[in-house]
Amino acid sequence: MMRHLSDSLFLPLIVIQLLGTVTSQVNPGVCRYALGMSSGQISDEDISASSQWSESTAARYGRLDGEEGDGAWCPEITGEPDHLKEFLQIDLRSLHFITLVGTQGRHAGGMGNEFAQMYKIKYSRDGSRWISWRNRQGKQVIEGNRNTYDIALRDMQPPIIARLVRFMPVIDHSMNVCMRVELYGCEWLDGLVSYNAPAGQQMNLPAYPVYLNDSVYDGAIIYSMTEGLGQLTDGVCGEDDFTLSHVHNGWPGYDYVGWNNDSFPGGSVEIMFEFDRIRNFTSMKVHCNNMFSRHVKAFQQVVCHFRSDSDWETTPLAFSPVEDEKNPSARFITVKLANHMASAIKCQFYFADAWMLFSEITFQSDTAMYNTTPPSTPKPGTSPPPSPEDDPTHKVDDSNTRILIGCLVAIIFILVAIIVIILWRQVWQKMLEKASRRILDDELTASLSIQSETFSYNHTSNRPGTAGEQESNSTYERIFPLGPDYQEPSRLICKLPEFPQNSEEPASAAAAASKSTTQTVVQDGAPHYAEADIVNLQGVTGGNTYAIPAVTMDLLSGKDVVVEEFPRKLLTFKEKLGEGQFGEVHLCEAEGMQEFINEDYLLDVPEGQPVLVAVKMLRSDANKNARNDFLKEIKIMSRLKDPNIIRLLAVCIYSDPLCMITEYMENGDLNQFLSRHEPEGQLALLSNASTVSFGDLCYMATQIASGMKYLSSLNFVHRDLATRNCLVGKNYTIKIADFGMSRNLYSGDYYRIQGRAVLPIRWMSWESILLGKFTTASDVWAYAVTLWEILNFCKEQPYSQLTDEQVIENTGEFFRDQKRQIYLPQPVLCPDSLYKIMLNCWRRNAKERPSFQELHRALLDLQP
Incomplete structure (x- = not known):
């Protein structure tokens, strides 16, 4: 409280200083x-x-x-x-x-x-x-x-x-x-629609020329400037040294429009200002350079004529500022216009030295308020209030005593008002924060409910949700920061991608997408403007969905299937690994597999011995869309050839049920593998436990990055990257798979709504949960969580100290970005350099996260 009170005592000093400082009428940095x-x-x-x-x-x-x-x-x-x-x-x-x-x-x-x-x-x-x-x-x-x-x-x-x-x-x-x-x-409170003036000129200094032309004037420029606006109304005031510039890459003199006395026999420059309507003018502000060491001074006198209808007034208004040869600073000179009614003003500015340079001219009329500083809480259609200096109703009292008393009373009122505002803002801010949290929680619940009803996981499209509608009581919504590449949407929550509600149908839009049409018919009979360039494929377990650009689909599946039909009688079922809505995954032994696979792939199994495989089986009662997607997935999987991706070995598609036979690694998934091991050290020696070195952990993490680099190069988005979806072979070989969700063993890793395990929220990026956006960048986020699992030997679930609801609430903190979000802690085995990489993967802005190519390179450098 004392800090706020001290701030409140300091604020009036700022207010008093601002009252004495004249600024441009429009501040481009605030007017947004x-x-x-x-x-x-x-x-x-x-x-x-x-x-x-x-x-x-x-x-x-x-x-x-x-x-x-x-x-x-x-x-x-x-x-x-x-x-x-x-x-x-x-x-x-x-x-x-x-x-x-x-x-x-x-x-x-x-x-x-x-x-x-x-x-x-x-x-x-x-x-x-x-x-x-x-x-x-x-x-x-x-x-x-x-x-x-x-x-x-x-x-x-x-x-x-x-x-x-x-x-x-x-x-x-x-x-x-x-x-x-x-x-x-x-x-635009000035109402100015154009100014006509002589074209700016060039000043030849000994070292270089200074161009004082109006470079952004949008009217005609020949010998004079007509019917346009430019630098005198762009809100940018020039530097004290006119050879410098506020504008990046601006040349010397860029901010100013200037004229030389020798070019004007009458000793003055005439500028005419045209307005949108007849206005009651109170003052004009002219920002002038006064670098007298360069023979530049503010104008000596200005004479203004006013036109209300078609005729100019016979009696002009004249004003002479005090000449200043001590302070070379640029300054605004305020010319009182005595409430003249006019739709046009013509002013002659007389030279006080060889050169006269202007960078900004603004007008105050009626009782308009001026956009000079940002309002603390902008109301619809309003702008900050004017200073007393600009207020046409403000009158000067000749009595010094009355002025002093008035100033003291004003300061007291300002102090009281500021204290009240500070206290009110504290209360209001807490109320708003509670309200925003409540709204966010409500919207999150609704969003997650929609996902639980309609969403299926592992591989999916690089397709974000759409921006949701959010009502606002404010007429204006301020946009910051000022950077031109700012890409984040201003809305809080975006709608999630829509999927079929009928559980009988696959959670995919493949049927519609595969038509590749540009026009469909909706209920109201109006045609849709749509180009379906995304192909979605229902995963074989019923819990997976592939979605890739159609161009990539064409490249991957443009040829015939290059895998062999495998005799079902040679498959021996060992264990059911998991099941989904449209299929099951079984662990099997396959005899004679070497005879059916391509020559470019060698099985690390002695000849004559059965091979351990995973068989993805589509149920015979699956609908037509699921069957079509199954066959498309076979075509794509047959083209995926990477040492760190589970490979398709053979198929059984001549009869039902349709089967896809893939590799299975002898050491099972990475989560179970690491949980049975301990890090190297004294504790492991005493317990006689199996160990894995830090170098081996890095080697496994590097392989995962390599596999994801390959998938991302094909525009695949995994959506469920975790240790449960990585399989381990001999010598710590890692291959990425997609069985995790279908296994009851890992049902606790998925957020359940209405009894269904649907969302691996502890591995998901904030934009995936809140906005429904799944991209390679969100896979990068999940990769860092997977890396965190590896370095903790999978002994702990991510965010184990938080409930599912608290994990979602923490996601909201990432969205709000008020430095209250909770990050996964640095594992004991994790060096600072590696934890820094993980934090980069969890950046709020998806564009700032590293690519898998960069991650793979960084992990290679970290290996001992």
Whole structure:
């Protein structure tokens, strides 16, 4: 409490300092509120498009994070060569200062695969003149999306001042495009629509030239600048030394527009400002450079004329600032405009020295409030309040005593208000935190219930969930951080992928996906815009699902089956390893297997002896989809040839039940193997227990990384990587399998809802649980948990001190990223360098996690 009180005493000093500091009216770093596409504040009638593929992909469905209709705006792509014909247009109804844009593709619950890899933006302030946006280097094309679900946020440098904005996907006809968009910024309170001024000039210094032109002006530039806005309204104030620049890669003088006295016989520069309507102007702020050592000074005098209708007022307003030859700092000069009513202002700025340099000019009118600092709790449509200096109702009292008393009273009120706000925020923050936790828990329960009903595991698609709808009472949603590559969605929970509810059907979309159609019919009769490029395969045990890109599927399964039919009579059943919804897994001995396998594979078994194999058997009553998926999986498995992946040896498909015969390692799974061993050391010697060295542990972990590197290169996502799904052979050979879920032995490793074991939550990444996203990056997370198991000799379940519900709650802490998440502790045998690798695998941002190729290389380096 004392710390907060001390903070509250310090805050008034900051407030007083800010009151004396004049800043730009719009701060691009703060003006980053969502303008209403996601929240629905922008109405459907204000969203239009050049065309639409169907009624279900109309412009109104182009809302960021929305999944209405068919999930996005999709234009009707024609064969015409004009690749910028199509556009999605947003009418903001008034001028806005736009600093950021966000785009998404069409996800549609995992069925979509259309997004814009590149796009351009056009904007207009009046609907008649359209301007092509260019960045500060003159480039028009903006990098778009790389997939259908991530939000790509791009900073507008320079920002846009506009009422109408068009997103124009760059279409090359090699793929269809769909877009969901959002604009971020704030209302443009200046109302300025253009300024006309002489073109900026070049200053020739002894060492180098300084270019003082308006490089981002969006009007016409010949000898003068007309009908546009540029650097004088971009919210960026220049440095004290004008040869420096705030802008990365900006040249000397970039932040300023400047003129030389010798070029103007009248000794002044005339700038005319046009506004959106007649306004009551209280003041104008001009940011000037005053580096007098370079013969640069602020203006000596300004004379302003006002036009309300068609005629200019006969009596101008004149203002002369105090000349300053002691302080070379750049500064804002405030010109009081005495509540003149005008729709245009024309000002002559008179030189005080050889050069005059401006970097920002802003206007205050009516009783507008200014976006200078971020509000602590922004309300819908509001911005921070003005300082007394900017308030047109503030009047100066000539009595020094009254001024002093007023200031003291104001300070006291500010102190009291700040203390109250601090106390209120503490209470409110606790209430919000409890509420958010309750909401998160409710949504998690609902999400996990959906998964338990419909989800089946091991190998699946690299397919995330879709963004869920979340109501917000706030008109604006602030977007931070400011980085252009920020990709995380702003919503809390995303919908999970949809799977068939009927337990009679396989938990797969293979039947629909294999059709590879672009149009299907829904209940309302509207066509769906869909390109099915994902092939899902029901796993043979009924508990597995493969899902890979169709291109990869074609490459893997384009040939005939290259495995032999094996006589069933030569199989001797030894043990039932597990079972699933559509099949079973049996441990068998196979006689004469050497005669049926390919020549490129040698069994490490003496000739004539039976081979230990795992037989995946599809039940004879399995439906047609499951049978088709079984045969497709055989084709794919026959192509998987990696020393660290369980290999398909033979099949039995000429009669029911269909069987797939794979390798089985003599030492069983890695979990059971390590739990029977101890680390090398004195304790193991005293107990006469079997030991495994640290080097052997690293060797096994390296093999798992190698196998996953191979799977990820084929776009396979395992989804259930753990020691229970790794088999151990001679000399610590490891091969990755997928039997774990079907075994009752490991039912405790899966989170149960309504009596079904469905989710290995202790191995799952936060985005897999909360967002339904399963990618190679989520496999990397599971790999680190598997590595943790190995280094603990599988003596302990991950997060053994937490209940399943607490594990899920901890996942929410990873999402909130408030430094309260619990990580698995460093195992005793684990060196710091290896634990650092594990922590990198558990990074919140999936893009920051290492690849399996990097992990494999790092594990090789760690081996003794």
